[in-house]
Amino acid sequence: MNALNxxxxxxxIDAFDDWSTRGDVRVVVIEGVGGSFSTGADVIDIADAAGGPGGGLDATQARGVISSGSDLARAVRxxxxxxxxxxxxxxxGIGASLALAADLIYATERSYFLLAFINIGLMPDGGASMSVTAAVGRARANAMALLGEKLPAAEAFDAGLITKVVADRTALDASVGAAVAKLATSSASALRLTKAALDAHSMADFDKALDRELEGQTTLxxxxxxxxxxxxFAGAKR
Structure with missing residues (x-):
């Protein structure tokens, strides 16, 4: 389910770093395959880094794990x-953070967004502590982050978290195709300056959020x- 190791x-990250330097890129599309966007961090990968189920991460290992998620969100931005x-x-998890780091977010009705971190003793990372709160407000963000409540796509749209929700994959491809076609024929300079202007207001504290998340998650x-x-979890999956 596209867990991220x-x-x-x-x-x-490498792909986004490359695209960020290219003048011929007008729009970037990121999606999952196989019926999911991403279920978050690969816990098996983390367990292996800790020496297997029952092992523990030291501070350097923990910081490396979370830095990967921070760098992922930073690369998108x-x-x-x-x-x-x-x-x-x-x-x-970090799959939700990755999706929400995008500028335009399209989803099918069967989709949902879940900050599942609290269920395994962690806190949101990948900038989600800021991006979700900025979009849906404090009360709804608290329910997602503190209670681990799932937010269905229709509710995510109503809350202002995503751009559009559609019935199924066919409608999703059509909506995304139309948006991409519009962006691909727009002025590259206008796109870049408009995005930068919007980010200056809505994403001004993104790096600070990543820093807070890095420190908190390293401890957790x-x-x-x-x-x-x-x-x-790792024992059940093996």
Whole structure:
């Protein structure tokens, strides 16, 4: 379900870093395959870094794990042109953060967004502590982050978290295709300057949010609560 391990995150980061330097890129589209956007971090990968189920992460390992998510969100935001997220199915954990780092977010009715971090003793990262709160407001963001409540796509649209919700994959492809065609024929300079102007207001604290998340998650990844949750989850998956 497109869980993100270190190698997958690095591949995405490298691609975005390349696109951010190219003048011929007008729009970037990111989507998942196989019926989901991404279910978040690959807990098996984290368990392996800790020496297997029951192992623990030291501070350097923990910081490396979370830096990968921070770098992923930062890479998406570094592209000067619009980034479009195409969500069909679950977007959970860092997968939700990745989708919500985009500028335009299209989703099918069966999709949902889930900040599942609290369920394994962690906090939102990838900038979600800021991007979600800025879009849906404090009360709804608190329910998602503190209670781990799932937000269906229709409610995400009503709350202002995503751009559009459509019935199915066919409608999703049509809507995204129309948006991409519009962006591809727009002025590259106008797109970049407009995005930068909007970001100056709506994303001004993004780097500060990533820094807070990095410090918090580094501590939480070393906690007994997370280690127990990781061992239980990884053991069940093996």
């Amino acid at each position: 270190g190698a997958a995150s690095r591949t995405i 570094s592209v000067g042109v619009p980034v479009v997220a195409v969500v069909d199915g679950p977007a959970a 990844l070393q906690s007994a609560e997370f280690q127990a949750a990781m061992a239980a």
